[in-house]
Amino acid sequence: MEKKELIYEGKAKKVFATDEPGKVIHEFKDDATAFDGRKRGTVAGKGRANAQMSDIIFRYLDKKGVHTHHIKLLSETEIVTWWLEMFKVEITVRNYAAGSLAKRLGYAERTQMRSPLVEFYYKSDELGDPMLSREHIHELGLATDEELDEIKAIALKVNDILVPYFAARGLTLADFKLEFGLREGRIHLGDEFSPDVCRLWDAETGEIMDKDRFRQDLGRVEETYAEVLRRVKEEETGLRVSIYVSPKKGVLDPAGQAALGALKSLGFGEVSDVQIGKYITLRLEGVEADKAGERVEEMCERLLANPIIEDYRIDVED
Ligand SMILES: Nc1ncnc2c1ncn2[C@@H]1O[C@H](COP(=O)(O)OP(=O)(O)OP(=O)(O)O)[C@@H](O)[C@H]1O
Ligand SMILES: [Mg+2]
Numbered sequence: 001m002e003k004k005e006l007i008y009e010g011k012a013k014k015v016f017a018t019d020e021p022g023k024v025i026h027e028f029k030d031d032a033t034a035f036d037g038r039k040r041g042t043v044a045g046k047g048r049a050n051a052q053m054s055d056i057i058f059r060y061l062d063k064k065g066v067h068t069h070h071i072k073l074l075s076e077t078e079i080v081t082w083w084l085e086m087f088k089v090e091i092t093v094r095n096y097a098a099g100s101l102a103k104r105l106g107y108a109e110r111t112q113m114r115s116p117l118v119e120f121y122y123k124s125d126e127l128g129d130p131m132l133s134r135e136h137i138h139e140l141g142l143a144t145d146e147e148l149d150e151i152k153a154i155a156l157k158v159n160d161i162l163v164p165y166f167a168a169r170g171l172t173l174a175d176f177k178l179e180f181g182l183r184e185g186r187i188h189l190g191d192e193f194s195p196d197v198c199r200l201w202d203a204e205t206g207e208i209m210d211k212d213r214f215r216q217d218l219g220r221v222e223e224t225y226a227e228v229l230r231r232v233k234e235e236e237t238g239l240r241v242s243i244y245v246s247p248k249k250g251v252l253d254p255a256g257q258a259a260l261g262a263l264k265s266l267g268f269g270e271v272s273d274v275q276i277g278k279y280i281t282l283r284l285e286g287v288e289a290d291k292a293g294e295r296v297e298e299m300c301e302r303l304l305a306n307p308i309i310e311d312y313r314i315d316v317e318d
Contacts, residue, residue: 084181
């Protein structure tokens with residue numbers, strides 16, 4: 001693939017044409033800006049960390065059924081994507097109040113939202129990316145109501161996928177910003193996913209693990225981008241396995257019987273069958289997904305379940 005002319009240079013990335021129709025290269029820069037460009041600086045290694053993190057997250061979202069622009073990682077700092085006709089609207093999803101939202105609603109920082117809160121913003125540097133209502137978007141002709149509905153549904157799906165994804169890596173996904181565009185008439189997720197466009201808090205210590213470290217001069221900015229990438233990368237090599245063990249049909253299950261009797265005497269007369277089993281989770285390292293099932297089955301046969309009296313079901317989540 002050949003890198004051709006620069007199409008666009010933004011604050012965080014350069015977008016280049018390529019010799020392959022419809023494909024572009026995004027080069028991630030170390031430049032950092034905040035507060036509508038009033039604060040500027042560089043963060044060594046940020047371009048590398050963000051390109052690689054975007055690659056991993058977009059591949060994960062693709063696997064989970066989200067249509068994204070992503071094609072592949074080209075180098076440490078470059079990704080190849082489909083070119084999209086971008087909507088001039090950004091969408092944010094917020095699980096916790098932070099920054100401008102905390103101010104606007106008068107909430108204390110880190111107040112949890114009742115449910116994920118969606119907002120639209122105008123992609124306009126001249127106007128300072130103001131927040132838009134659906135009516136504003138309609139008036140400006142930026143997207144149709146149907147397109148907005150779909151964009152919102154995809155953004156909430158991304159939230160549902162990424163909240164547990166980051167939780168498994170010891171990070172709370174407080175909020176994030178997405179950008180969408182059209183390719184062949186279909187809405188695709190574009191742009192990037194990195195600590196530049198989301199808020200991540202260490203789940204144990206509460207430490208800020210995103211661009212707020214730069215915005216607020218908290219120090220250890222480079223280390224933080226590298227640490228987030230490390231967590232995302234490290235976990236990617238593993239496979240998460242769930243095993244559900246339950247008593248075989250027809251086998252006497254004393255615990256189930258006892259619970260059934262107790263439930264009935266508590267007035268839950270509608271209960272007719274209680275099975276008490278166990279739920280086991282484990283992680284595998286260095287095992288191919290197609291081999292994992294076989295290995296875990298062997299673990300169940302030999303140790304984790306009693307195959308004479310118990311059934312088990314294995315879920316391998318890659
Ligand atoms: N698949 C894509 N096809 C075409 N353009 C894209 C695609 N993905 C992202 N973009 C656009 O490329 C640009 C990326 O540059 P960057 O993120 O540095 O911009 P920015 O400075 O944050 O924002 P602005 O767009 O306001 O300049 C953005 O304008 C973004 O909307
Ligand atoms: Mg950007």
